[in-house]
Amino acid sequence: MKKAIALFLTLLYLITVSAAGPALAADQLNIVASFYPIYILAMNVFDGIDEVSLSCMTAPDTGCLHDYQLLASDMITLSRADALLICGAGMEAYLPGVTAQFPSLQIIDCSEGIDLIPSDDEDEGEFNAHTWLDVQNAVCIVHTIAEAACKICPDAADTICANADGYISRLNALDTEMKESLAPVAGKSIVTFHEAFPYFARAYGLEIVAVINEEHEDTIAPSALAAVIDAVREAGNPPLFTEPQYSAQAAITVSMETGAKIFELDPLVTGEMQKNAYEEGMRRNTKALLHAFEETGETP
Ligand SMILES: [Zn+2]
Structure with a gap:
């Protein structure tokens, strides 16, 4: 013992x-x-x-x-x-x-x-x-x-x-750099993956028209998915933004149903333990947004 x-x-x-x-x-x-x-x-x-x-x-x-x-x-x-x-x-x-x-x-x-x-x-x-x-x-x-x-x-x-x-x-x-870069796409609609981007959208002039809002595709209710698909269609198929931390499966389903294209935004909740990681991540997000609107033909 x-x-x-x-x-x-x-x-x-x-x-x-x-x-x-x-x-x-x-x-x-x-x-x-x-x-x-x-x-x-x-x-x-x-x-x-x-x-x-x-x-x-x-x-x-x-x-x-x-x-x-x-x-x-x-x-x-x-x-x-x-x-x-x-x-x-x-x-x-x-x-x-x-x-x-x-x-x-x-x-x-x-x-x-x-x-x-x-x-x-x-x-x-x-x-x-x-x-x-x-x-x-x-x-x-x-x-x-x-x-x-x-x-x-x-x-x-x-x-x-x-x-x-x-x-x-x-x-x-x-x-300042982000506000200047994103000024040409102010007021544009986006669809995001979970409720991570309202502060970003408020600061940089974007409108989140729908949030896929489930972290795992197998848990998303069909009615919730249908509501997202309707909102995406109604908004004229804005870009869909998945997050690197989660499976993109639900976004792929929405994309297949609507024709809206898929891109990626990073909520910066994971990454390198580097002092400049936040700044670099926000710059990548800015580029990703500009790229998405360019690809969808929405850049003026
Ligand atoms: Zn979160």
């Missing part, structure tokens, strides 16, 4: 050590981002700051967190965290479980100060949570992270402010 207990404890120790990732220096503050887009924005704020260890709670290929279930390894990560950066606006549906388990964990809500769009999907809460796809919202998120970071780590406040200022200038330049 003693042997079994010893084996169990050894296994538990190994699981704990391997799940927790690299060891932290004792004097480092441990800041955890809930998922990929928040992590990429935060990476720029904490760049070169030795006092802070920044990590992403979920793997970079996790995608949106709408149905995410906390793993044992997440609980270990959070047990060691000084602060958790969340997207907010309902993206982290698991949050009550976290605050119940770790009532003293500081939660930094990155949706603060953002003009939130009501959700069209009851299952996804009161607001649409894909805030980061408007670059001005990304600027707001960077402000929120930097302000909280300066309080948590006052010794590094100067570097945090300089990092945030530099990144915000780059983001503002990106926003």
Whole structure:
């Protein structure tokens, strides 16, 4: 029996050590981002700051967190965290479980100060949570992270402010560039794959006429698919945008029924752990949109 207990404890120790990732220096503050887009924005704020260890709670290929279930390894990560950066606006549906388990964990809500769009999907809460796809919202998120970071780590406040200022200038330049590039297609209709693009559409002047709205083709109700097909026909077969994270099967069905062409937009919920990944992703999305309207003969 003693042997079994010893084996169990050894296994538990190994699981704990391997799940927790690299060891932290004792004097480092441990800041955890809930998922990929928040992590990429935060990476720029904490760049070169030795006092802070920044990590992403979920793997970079996790995608949106709408149905995410906390793993044992997440609980270990959070047990060691000084602060958790969340997207907010309902993206982290698991949050009550976290605050119940770790009532003293500081939660930094990155949706603060953002003009939130009501959700069209009851299952996804009161607001649409894909805030980061408007670059001005990304600027707001960077402000929120930097302000909280300066309080948590006052010794590094100067570097945090300089990092945030530099990144915000780059983001503002990106926003201007996107608004100029997309001005010729303002008011055009698009169909998207899940409810990820309302902030993008509001910022860059596009109209989402239908959302295929299912992450797996085999779960889409025939009536929902028929409604999308009707909306696409009514809008004159605008381009359909699938997402790299999900199967394009439902979009293929809509395309076959209507003749509308398929392209790809990336909600930037997965990708490389690179500081410039958000900027590069938004540039790719801008190009993809322009290309789609060119291909469908809608560019003036
Ligand atoms: Zn989503």
